[in-house]
Amino acid sequence: MSEEARPAPPGAPAPRPLLRRQSTLRDRLENGVEELHRRLEPVLEAAGSAMDELSVLLDPGAIDEALSKHKPPELAPSPSAADAATTAERKQEDASLARVGGSLIDPRKIMLQDKLAFVFGVANVCLTAFWLGRWPQTYYMFWLIKDIVLFSLRFLIYKQQGMHYMMLEYCYAANLVAFVYLFLSPQSAVLRRFSFAIMSGPLMWSIVAMRNSLVFHSGDKITTLMMHASPALSAWCMRWYPRPEWTAGMSPEQLAEWNSASWPQMALLPAALNLAWVTVYYLVVFVLVNKRIQKRGYQNMFTAMVTRPSARKSTLAKLVLSAPPPVQPLFYLCIHTFASWLSLLPTKLWFDSFWAHTAIIILVMLVAAWNGASFYFRVFAKQLMKEQSERQAAAGEKKAA
Structure with missing residues (x-):
């Protein structure tokens, strides 16, 4: 009897298509009810494919990684080189690339996704500028929409990459505190100063310290820039263009208090948020779930900024x-x-x-634009060098022939 006609042993699981992707949810339901599994299979496959495409769209860094590691069949490494690369980390990276390699190395998909992301990035900048000029009193609502959409997408992507603990960082907590003030208690003078200091201090200067870049085609870079720039812009709006209903019914004394600030109020009280965050963050990340993070190889900001090999030179x-x-x-x-x-x-x-506030906002945004320009021209330079190297190699082959 041929291999194709040989019946499967009794009780053996049904064979699975070799090229079909298995989603996380489908793996969890694999031991569940067979009928429910059969009904959910098409939906899960479609969701898995959509998530792979979305991950590539919002994280072009994965494209660069895949392209740099992908080798054509005729240029496969020699057996000795392959033996030298058989480490646990390399195997894990190869397995990850194998799952989504087909979508990552398709030039047509890459170009389309980059174009779409670039269009959305430019549209975001244009809409932000228009909103700030037309409705500065309500810009924080636009910021909230961007936070919900981009942070949700980032969590899904970071969860797949084992980076979701990075979303416990201070900047995410500071975004939340700012929304608490803007939506729940905008009449509070104490919370107004508290939120303004956070939004115009740590969040705004993170753009400079973390070298945030205005890179239109990178969803990850745009999300990081938005997380710091939108609060800074909202602080400018809420300070100089507050909503009329926020001050309605205030006495002259209350309005004067609402629009005043002292050095201790701006530099000492807001520091309490950072101290509270540091305490909670240390207990959660480095005490409660530290073993889980290390066992599963998850990343947090400490590993990304300090222990990662590429970061050790800083x-x-x-x-x-x-x-x-x-x-x-x-x-x-x-x-x-x-x-x-x-x-x-x-x-x-x-x-x-x-004027001082406006000037510093413009300066910081120009820094982000400069970082983005540096990124783009660095990429263009590498591409130009690659093309020149290929031309020289082709010319050498012709001369040899």
């Missing part, structure tokens, strides 16, 4: 790694807290002066 990483290993996470958080406090010191200047 001044921050060298400084943190100079401390004894048990206290390195705490040392990193202390540096983070001190830097956040320094960014709070000039916020009273922005609160008191429209």
Whole structure:
């Protein structure tokens, strides 16, 4: 009897198509009710395919990684090179690429996704500029919509990549605190100063410190920039163009208090949020779930900024790694807290002066644009060098022939 006609042993599971992708949800339901499994299979396959496409669209860095590692069949590495690369990390990377490699290395899909992301990125900048000029009093509503959409997509992507613990960082908590003020208690003078200092201090200066870039075709870079730039722009709007209903019914004394700020109010009280976040973050990430993170190879901001091989060359990483290993996470958080406090010191200047506040906003946004320009031209330069190298190699082959 031929292999194709040979019946499967009794009780053996039905053969699965070799090329069909298996989604996480389908794996979880694999031992469930067979009839429910059969009904859900088409839906799960469609959702898995859509998520793969969305991940590539919002994370073009994955495209670069796949293209840099993909080899045509005729250029496959020699057996000796393959033996030298058989480490656990390489196997995991190869398996990850194999699952989505087909969609990553299709030039037509890459070009279409980059074009769509670029269009959406430009549209976002244009709409932001229009909203700030036309309805500055309600810009925070536009910011809320972007937060909900982009943070939801980022969580889905980061969850697949084992990076979801990075969304416990200070900037996400600061975004939430700002929304609490803007939507629940905009008449509070205390919360107004508190939120303004956070939005115009740590969040705004993160654009410079973290080298946020205005890269239109990268959903991940646009999300990171939005997370810091939108609060800074909202602070400018809420300070100089508040909604009329926020001050309705206030006495002259209350209005004067609402529009005033002192150095301690702007530099000391908002620092309490960072101290509270540091305490909770350390207990959660480095105590409660630390073993889980290490066992599963998950990333957090400490691993991304300090322990990752590509980050060890930075001044921050060298400084943190100079401390004894048990206290390195705490040392990193202390540096983070001190830097956040320094960014709070000039916020009273922005609160008191429209022109100083406007000028610093423009300067910081120009830094983001400069970082984006540097990224694009660095990519173009690499592409040009690659093309020149290919031309030289082709010319050499012709001469040899």
